[in-house]
C-alpha cells in the first residue's frame with residue numbers, strides 16, 4: 001500500500017495539513033531547539049559536524065519539534081503535545097496553532113503519546129500545573145509508565161535520557177483517571193500503535209490507515225535528519241538504550257522504504273511529510289535518504 005502526499009498539503013505559518021484517506025492530518029510546528037554535536041552518540045562529534053554541514057544544514061544544528069493533529073468525523077486527536085511553557089519563548093506554539101485551526105483544548109478527544117520526554121509531553125500541562133486537555137484520553141505504550149515510575153530503572157539509564165523524570169511523573173499523575181495503556185495494534189478505527197523501543201522503553205509510532213492510504217508518524221526515529229539517514233548508527237544522548245534505538249531506527253527505515261510508506265516525524269524539518277529511500281552507504285553499509293513530499 002502506498003500513499004503519496006505530494007501536492008496535497010495546505011500550509012500556513014507553522015501548520016500544514018494533508019489528507020490521508022478520510023483523515024485530515026495537520027503538522028503543528030512547536031518551534032526549534034538549537035542543538036550541539038555533543039548530543040550525538042555512536043559517531044564522534046567531528047564526524048557528525050562534517051555530515052551535517054555536507055547536508056547543507058546550519059551550525060549549531062537545529063532540531064525542529066512537531067506535534068500532529070488528526071481529525072476525522074468530528075473527532076480531534078493530538079499526537080504528542082510539544083514543549084508547552086517549559087522550553088522558553090521559541091517553543092510552545094501548539095496551543096496557538098490549535099486556536100488558529102478552531103480547535104479548543106477541551107475539544108481534544110485523545111492525545112496519542114510517542115513517549116514521555118519533555119518536548120513531547122510537557123504541553124500536556126499548563127503553566128498553572130493543570131491538564132491542558134481536560135477531556136482527552138491519554139494513550140501510550142504500557143512500557144512507558146512502567147519505566148518512568150520505576151526509581152531503579154530510571155537510575156540505571158543514561159542521565160541525559162531521564163532528565164524528564166519529574167515532568168513525566170507529573171503527566172502520569174495529572175491524567176491518571178484518563179490513561180489508556182496499550183502494547184501495540186489498533187487503538188481507534190484506522191489508528192494503530194507501532195512499538196519502537198530504544199529511545200525510551202515505550203517509544204512508539206502511530207500508523208494511520210484509511211482506504212488505500214497510510215501515514216506513519218514515527219516519533220523520534222530521527223532527531224537530526226542531516227545525519228541519521230546517512231548514518232543510522234548515530235544515536236542521541238537522550239536514548240535510554242542506544243543500541244536498541246539504532247536497531248529500531250534501521251528496522252523502521254527498512255519498513256518505510258520497502259513499503260514506500262509516507263512518514264512524518266517529531267524532529268523532521270517542517271512540514272515533515274516524506275518518504276525513506278534505502279541507499280548504499282560507506283563500505284556497502286546500509287544508508288538511507290529522505291525525500292520530502
Ligand SMILES: [Zn+2]
Pocket residue numbers: 117119120220266267
Ligand atoms: Zn523528542
